[in-house]
Amino acid sequence: MSLRTTLFSQKLALSSAPLLLFLWGLATLIVTAGVFAIIFSYPVLPSHVPLLFTAEQGLTTKVFLPAVPALAVIFLLGNAVVSELLLRKRENxxxxxPxxxxLLVSIILTDSLFRILRIFPLPSSAFEEAIYPLLLPFSTAILLGLGTTFAVSAAARRLKIFDRPHGPYPDVRPIPRLGALPLFVTFAATALLFLPLDAALKGFLLGMGILALIQTIDDVRPLPFWIQGLGHLAAAGAVVWGGIRITFIGNPLWPFIPPQYLAxxxxxxxxxxxTVVWIFALINVVDWLDGLDGLAAGVGTIAAGTIVASSLLLDTPASALLGIILAGTLLGFLPLNFYPAQIYLGGGAFLLGYLLAVLSIFSGAKTGTALLVLAVPIIDALYVIYxxxxxGKSPFVGDQTHLHHRLLKAGISHQKIVLEEWALVATLAIAAVLLRGFAKLAAVGLVFLAALLANRLLLRKFGAKSPKPAAPSPGV
Structure with missing residues (x-):
């Protein structure tokens, strides 16, 4: 039987492997970026270009330049065939x-292509100059995130460290719940690789390490909530120790009501x-968002992208770099966390909240942007507490009254809820970047009112019903 017959005689196995689809999609996207770079640069390139990184050696006609992405495409297709055949033999x-x-080869070849093109004084904008240094950290974080997440998931399965039935989740699936570890290792390693270790980064990473340790212990052996709370305060204190503080916020009512800034x-x-209150609050708000597979990680990715955009607009390259590292870290984690998850975020949700809280301070975006991007989980958390x-219940005892739980009870599928919340958060993220001052305040107010109304209606209609048998990933 020919290879063509073997491949196309049945449904492609790759179509049911989300992790591999993500890897191939990312590799294809990277190669496509190289193709577009050639298309836009080709008319202004000289007749001869280097195939190496120096203009003095290896000059050849620019006609051969498209050979770089062509080689990447051939390599991708060949390895895709190998992966497909291995999947059909159940060698997952x-x-x-492959x-x-x-993915690694596509990154190397595309980076080589960009290096070749950047030798020449091509027309470029300041925005492009700011974006290019972020590509390598972004790619590094994705690859490292994928590797560490896969390794932690495999190790947890071998050690039988699974999620436990608890509280409102009596029938959770036996899935590893050590999400804090891959997030910490990936983010910290990539940040240390691309950023100087100054006092601010020391405090940031110290707080991150404290939180990762506390939450990993809790994922293995549950800790009392007050010990976790002390850990959250200690992490926030480490940030302050490193010199990171909220010294002012913009007055959203300016110029109607002075002053322009609230110091x-x-x-x-x-x-x-x-600063401590802000970090502590966001740590716990994001954790409460972690109720469905992939929901918190996806929202965190969008929020990280918002921080990158805000940082570039405010000309704070260090926070843009940290934001893109966080986005890459979460994209590396997400393929194994999306429904049906192979690893839960678990205590990593607290860590994600910490990262978003601190990066929002770094970027200068602060409360307005964060409140708008995270408006839905924030209002959901406040309403659940209320x-x-x-x-007469404790606000710290979990139940299934969160917005995503009630949407599940309404009969909406797991994946659809997650994708719709991602789309909503992405829309709010765009608004957060584009709006300023009073317009942003008005948008926050409208979103909060809409979220309050939705929570009220859903709680009345579905608050008392029992949950569906298929348990979502655990959250408070």
């Missing part, structure tokens, strides 16, 4: 290697207190 683990290799450093220790207290 082995099928990942995909990883293809916190005029009163002793006020900026430190505001409903629990009103009914």
């Amino acid at each position: 683990a082995a099928a990942i290697f 995909a990883f290799l293809s 916190f450093d005029a009163i002793p220790y006020l900026s430190e207190l505001v 409903s629990r207290v009103r009914t």
Whole structure:
């Protein structure tokens, strides 16, 4: 039987392998970027270009320049065939290697192409100059994130460290719940690789390490909530120790009501207190979002992208670099976390909240942008606390009254809820980047009112119903 008959005689196995589809899609996207770079640069290139990285050696006619992405495409197609054949033989683990290799080769070849093109004084914007240095850290974080997530998931399965039935989740699937580890290792390693270790980064990574340790222990052996809370405060304190503080926020009512900025450093220790409260609050809000496979990681990716865009607009390259590293870290984690998850975010949701809180301070975006991007989970958390207290329950004892739980009870599928919430957050993220001042405040207010109304209606209609048998990933 020919190879063509073997491949096309049945449904492609790759279509049911989300991790491999993600890897191939990412590799294809990277190669496509190289193709577009050639298309736009070709008319202004000289007749001869180097095939190496120096203009003095290896000059050849520019007609051969498209050979670089062509080689990448051939390599990708060949490895895709290998992965498909391995999947059909149920060699799932082995099928990942050609995909990883293809992604790596596509990054190397496309980076080589960009290096060749950048030798010449081609027309470019300041935005392009800011974007290019982010590509390598982004790619590194994705690859490292994929590798560490896969390794942690495999190790947890071997050690039988699975999620446990608890609280409102009596029938959770036996899935590893060590998401904090791959997030910490990937983000910290990539940040140390591309950024100087100054006092701010030391405090940032120290707080991250404290949080990762506490939440990993909790994923293995549950800790009392007050110990976790102390860990969250310690992580926020490490950030302040590193010199990261919220010293002011823009007044959203300016120019109607002065002053233009609300300063916190005029009163002793006020900026430190505001910083700790902000970080502590966002740590817990994002954790409450982690109720469906892939939901929190996807929202975090969008929020990280918003931080990158805001940082570029505000000309803060260090925070843009940290934001793109976080986005890459989450994209590396997401293929194994999307429904049906092979690893839960678990305590990593607290870590994600910490990262978003600190990066929002770094970027200068601060509260307005974060409140708008995370408006849905924030209002959901506030409403759940209110409903629990009103009914005499502890706000710290989990139940299934979160927005995504009620949408599940309404009969909407797991994947559809996640994708729709991603789309909503992405829309709010665009608004957060484009809007300023009072317009942003008005948008935050409208979103909060809409979210309150949706929560109220869904709670009335589905709050008392029992959950569906298929349990979502755990969250508070």
